[in-house]
Amino acid sequence: MLDKLKKLQYGLKVKWYEATEKHTRFIDLDGRKIQIMEGGEGEPLLYLHSAYGENLWLPFHQKLAERFRVIAPAHPGFADSEGIEEIDSMEDMIFHYLDLLDYLGQDRINIAGVSLGGWIAAEFATRYPDRVKRLVLAASAGLWMADHPMTDLFAFLRRPLRLREINFHDPNSYLAELLIPTEADEERMAAAYKAMAATARLAWNPPGHNPKLAGRLRRIKSPTLIIWGDDDKLIPTAYAEEWAARIKDSRVVKIKDCGHMLMFEGEDDFVAAISDFLGRS
Template structure:
């Protein structure tokens, strides 16, 4: 019953947030890209996880939009964003986003993302450090970390219980059962299949970029690493690895949180990142 109320409450917040973000489709060098933006202030580019949470304008987007001018694009291949045929690997994703910054005329942004999005942010920052004012990375793969295997996402993607356990600290909680529903319609299923297809192209052969570790020293801006302390898909050891390789960076663990802090611990997630970006 409590879960039911929590879901109702979140649903109401989603409805109330809705008008805060304006979706549009922009052309990025021949790749038709869906992007939602909202708010005023410093430009803040949010790169989503393989969950594709930026298909909607969610309460956490709206919370950031109270402090920043938020840009929330959908990666090529997600939802109605096209151009996936031009993306072969994670580097192509980084080039996609530098093309986007150029076409939007954004000299410098606060850049960050969760999971896949965080990895893309790192790949952008090592190539064009001058374009990143502040960098934050949450629960992201991208490195090889000895003895800390990633969760078996592709093995268990059809198993709802295992997925909830892998992605959430509280697998029985309202958020876990709202994100991974018991019953899904065909459209949702196809969306998920498409999202996993993009992820597979990025990480199937090798779930990290063997060159990234040596390149992280090029990151010049203040960097914050945010990790759910119970992330079972990309364990906190990955946050520690990033922290060691990025000079002057800080690692913040979020207590009782899994792989998706923007959903499971929204308030703390938004607060930590906002303070870091505004400092």
């Protein structure tokens, strides 16, 4: 049984890697190399990934690509994207995405961000509201509720079991073990460490939020979809209502039996909610 699982995991990994290669290109953005995955046809959708660093072409990318032209860059410091030395704050990250959208010739685009990516998307939308067509914030970081503190992700980096508990509704699922393995190989450990270091650059202090953001959310003009797992132990589900209360044209979709990693654990509902929301005229 165990061997079979291992084989399956290996098989999946190989497919992901192959697909990733097919969908990945590198661009030179003012001297920094940036990794971008692209796929699908139709309306462009900028996907901003989470602190996990989902920079392989994964099933949820593929499903979104059946409806949209998915553009999924790796943030500086993640995967093979360079330029983390120039990122000291969210401000720098927003300029980075301003540069990237200009490079891609996207004047006004749909943006979906998960967790760290949601935070970046929301910050971008407060500064450049006219460049965001529709906005999707999924299990987004960026706000702080004293009554519902976020869990300190950084405290448990070398405790895979605890990490799975924080990130998944079902920490014992095959999926959870696959995404946060008990024993990772060196390559994966290195990638995870890099991802967490790049996240810490922005999210160490204040932890995972910008105290100024809440007051700026009124500037967002675009219709906004807020998606949350109903069992998010990293950024509690209560945050969904907080975002909704602060963004004028917003609605909330919650995914049942789903933790923080909703693009994996709630994959179908996640994709359906985005497709439904962006598909409206």
